[in-house]
Each structure stands twice: as structure tokens, then as C-alpha cells.
Amino acid sequence: MVVKKRQYYGFNGFHMPPVPRAPRSARRGLNLNKKKVEDSQLCAFELLASLAGKLLQESESSASSNASEANDQPIIGVGGVKCEQAEDRPLKAECLDHGSFGESAFVAESALPNSDQKCLLNEFSLAESDSILERSSMISNSNSPEKVGADLKTVICKSKSVFENFSGKVEGSFDSRVSCDGHVDNGYRSQQGGDVLDTGVLAVENTCSLKDQMEMCMNFPALLKLDNDVALPTRREPVPNASIPKHRNDTKLGVRDDDVKFSRFKKLLTKPKAFRLPQRIGDRRIRKLLTSKYWKVAPKLQECELSKPAFFEGGMKPQYRKRKLCYSREKYQHDTFYKRKCTDRSVVVTTDGGFSSESVCNSPNKSMTGDKNGAAVMLHGENGISSSVIGHQSPFHSKDSHVLSPFRVPELFISVPETATVGSLKRTVVEAVSALLGGGLRVGVLLHGMKVRDDSRTLLQTGMTSKENLDTLGFSLEPTPVQASPPLCTEDPALLPCDTSQLISRSPTAPIIDSGISDALPDPPPSTNLDTITESNHESVSSHYDMVTDDTLSDCRALVAVPPLNAEALAMVPLNQKSKRSELVQRRTRRPFSVSEVEALVHAVEEIGTGRWRDVKLRSFEDADHRTYVDLKDKWKTLVHTAQIAPQQRRGEPVPQELLDRVLAAHAYWSQHQAKQHGKNQAAILKITVAHAVKNGVEDDQSI
DNA sequence: CTTAGGG
């Protein structure tokens, strides 16, 4: 077990070797899927860390809030771990960052502030927070740089005062975040922070004409957080020009990741099709692109870096934006949702692994790592995860030692052997987190949303090292002294009976972090009403939220809304239990071919043959966006099979025998003629026609 | 991206 406190860019000074990537075929062998899992794991940790940081901030801010005079310090008010009473209404700031993962969303909910700050919070949350969030959304969706800049500024101004108050106390990355983190930050940070802030350069570029970068930094402490060293300097020294370059250097790796990431976007841009698809499918596509697809892009990393400047300023931005747009609607709804949820006493902060995950989890570098067991692996400690966890050789530990991939938390680097016990894992995490937060916390390990209580079991024994389970691995951060204060607003009997820890870890109201990387869909922990809700709406995030909203409005036991506990505990639970399903690219809804479609397909195949599905698609299904050429090919395959089996064995909407006959005829014909020149098409058609005619008389004859 | 096939 290794726990290191390290700096992101550190990585032992490892340098990306200019070694050419293995050929695609070779790389393919590497389990990409597994990487996803690993990634998610990392995300979980990162989120954990970030949440912890948030807690810290909150506690500090609350302390300092007293001194502060201004009313605009709502954020500060956000009661941290030590707030005793959360009487406030729940305030929710939400931000799903689909951007980074495109498909993963993390929702962290933290308890709210005490009554003293209630006013502030409410006010802030409702008025400013919302507006900020909205602005954030706008920004992300905004086309015009100028506009973005303006919007951003506005946001900044609003939060600036807050920040200033804290500036004096800022000591580290965490502090810096405090000011904005609570509310504003989340909204923005999550969405853009991950992509932008992470890398100083990117941040600036992306946000377009942001003049005062310093301010920007202040608004997106999260970004800075990742690369600590960078953060402080920038923030304190309002020297835009200077800060930027600095970021670049310090966050070299981060930049690289982003670059790659952007390259992906670029790629996406060239594939407008993906965006034209129906939302659901579109998302899925994007998801795919982001997951497996981008690996292929990774090889061009160097290239990207070289062209970075132009890239960022040029096409990249549009692409980035475009991608964001895909989720704009969802975001809007989310915002709305949170606004409406002011009756709760908890603050919900949603982050999408964006800031941390993006670069970490989705880092193309991983792919590189996977390819070569060399140093590349070390680029991201996470890289090791996939291989090790999955049973592959970890580049990091090139031995056979199965090592739970090292997780990277903002400032932590954690590596745990598979044989480590749950208890040790907890300790490790606690130590790591405590180092950052100063202790007072305990960590819970959750698998499938269930708390793993037996500390004596090894990770291996808990099964969390398996690909599937790893996916649902989560951690909960709880205050060491678990005082079981009565649930404040829980009416749901299901929640009451639980013991404190249970509640903390399982309650949907508790901050939740999803370990999954690719789905924006929040998955509810088991044994909560959230389950049902989510279950019924796993296809649409927005709908899910809508439901939630309605539900919560009527009564406060809404899943995300009410923290059953005293909000002291901050828990991270995999939001997506079924994330596996959705995150691993949920299947498209089944859409049986209608007879008319079959007819069209048969007709097209008769003319075109069975080797040019794209043409078939273009000819007969041009407008059927949901029918890909692969679909057509598959359908043909099944049609042939159907035609060959007894009618009694056929299922689904019966296909006219006449069509099946034609299918067989065409199939037989093209099987022999191997779809050749067009010139022969006519003849072929004739032949088929003839055969068909003949066949009609023969009835069910196999061959022509 | 397309094809071709296996799952």
C-alpha cells in the first residue's frame, strides 16, 4: 500500500517518451473497457478528495464568516463538517459536467449551513447562485467569445467580493477554493473547470476573452486545485500574462491531457453526425467517442501539443462548445431543479468528474500507458489502475503484483494492493485525506452503494477489484464522531431505521459521488426511493430530474434534497448503480423493423447486394437516422435466418413469406456473385426476380 | 468510416 502525497505534475519527473504508439491493432488488445472502470475509480477518489476539500473550506469559511462583514458571503456560510444544525433550507447548486466525460455526472451533496447564515445562503443561493449558474450555462453555450467574456465577468464580480474576504486567509489551494466553491464554483467549475481550469492555458483560451484571468482563477479554484502549485501563484498575482505561462509549465501534464481531450473534441467536430442524432443516441455516440474512440486519437497527442495554440483558439472552441450544447438542455433543467429546491436543508453540489476526471480519468495518456508498460504509465497514476485491477500487468508495478491502480486525488496518490483489506484501504484514504483536511474524518467504502463494513476483508474478497464492482466503488467521508442527530427532514421511513452510518452512506440525500466516469445519469444508492425514480428514467437525465423535482417539491423527502443526517457527513456513493448499464453505453432502444422497412431493405439489397450496406442505407434508409448500415446489415442477417427457419419458429411481427422468399433469393444470389460491379446489378435483379417467380411455385425451396 | 462476423 502506498500513499503518497504528490503533486500532479510530479510523477517522478517522468517524461512522456516520444515512442510511437503501437499500431491500432496492437492497441486494441488492451482492454479499453477496463480502463473505464479504472477511470471511474479514480474519479471516485478524486471526488472524494475534492469533497473533503470542500468540507474543509466550508468549515473554515464558516469560521471566518463571522468576521466578514459583507452579506455576500453566502458561500462561506456553507456549514462544513462542524456545523451543528442545518436548519437552512437545502440549497442546491448543480452542475453536471457532461463535458469532460460526456457521460458521467457526479453529484455531491453537502449539508448546509447553520441558521445564521441562512439568510445569506438563501439569498445567495436563490439570487446569486442561480444567476451564476445560469450564467455559467450561458457561458458554456455561448458562441461569441465576447459574450462569454462578459458573462463570465459578471459571474466573477458577483463572487469576487466573497473571494476577497477570504483572500487573506488563503493559504493553500483549498482555501482559495473556499470562496467560490460552495456555490458559484460548483456550477461553473464543474462545467468548465474541468476542461478549462485544469490547465491554465486552456482555461483562458476556452473562456475566450476573459481579461482578468486572475479573477477567473478565483472563480475556478477547482482547477487550480488540481495543480496546486499553479493555483496559488496565479490567484495572488493578478498578472494574467505571467500566470498563464506558468500554468503551462507547471501543469504540463494537465495540459497535455486537455490537449488530447480537445483533440477529441476536434474529432467530434468533424463528425457532425454524432450531434445530429437524436439526443439520446447522440449522447451515446458521444459517449462512445469519448470512451473508446478517443483512444485512437491519443496517438496524435504530440501533434496536438504542437498545434496547441491554433488549436485552442481555432476550431477547438467551437467544438468544445458544441459538445456542451448537447447537454445544454439538461443543464438548464438541472439549474431549474435546484432553484426550485430551496426547501431542503442541504446543498447539493454537483460535479461531473470534469475537473478531475477529465484529465485524469479520461486522459488519453492512459491509453498510452496501457500500450507500453514503460514510464508512460506513470503519467497518471490512474493508468495503473486499469491494468492492475483488471488483472493486467500494471505498468507501474511491472511485477505481477496486483495493485489496485493508484488513485489520484487532487494531491494524493494512493496505491493499494488487491490483497489489502478494506480496513487498510479506509485507513489509507483517511490518512491521505486527513493529511489534507486535518483529520476528523473517516472513510467508508461503498460497493454497489452498500457500505462495506468488514474491514478485515481484502479488496479482493470484497470483489471490488473486479471490473464490474470496481465500477460501483465509492467512498464516503464522514466526521469521525458520528453523532446521530435526528434526521431533520426525513419523512421517508426507509431512511429513518438506518443507523447513522448507514444513512450517511446510503441516503441519496447525502453527497454523492459517482465513481462511474461516463454517465451523466445519477444512479441512486440502493434502498431509497431514488432507486425507483432513477430506474424508470435512466434514459433521460432531464426527465429524471424533472421527476425528482416534482417529487421533492411536494414533500421534502425527495431523494437528493433532504439530508437525513445532520449534514455533517459527507458521503460519496456511486450515483449510478446502474451506471454500468447506462454508462457502459446503454443499449439503444429496440426498434423492430416494420414490414415496410423490411420490404425496403430487401429491395435495396436485391439491387445493391449484401456487401455495401452503406449504400443500402443511403438508398433506402437515408432518412431513418435510427437505422445505421450496421443495423441494416444485421437485419438482413436475421432476415436470412428467419427465412431459413420454420415459420413456427419465427417471432415478432411476421414478415410476409413473399419477402422472405426474396430475401433468400437475394441472399443466394449475392452469396455467389459477391456483389460485384453495378453493371451486373440489373442482371442480378432480373435473375433474382426470375428465381423468385420460380420459387413461388416451389414454395420454401432452399436454393434457387 | 465501413465491412464482416461473432456475441
Add this chain to the structure above:
DNA sequence: CCCTAAG
């Protein structure tokens, strides 16, 4: 339908 190897 999905996933992938291959071209």
C-alpha cells in the same frame, strides 16, 4: 443490438 477486428 453491441462490439471489434480489419481494411
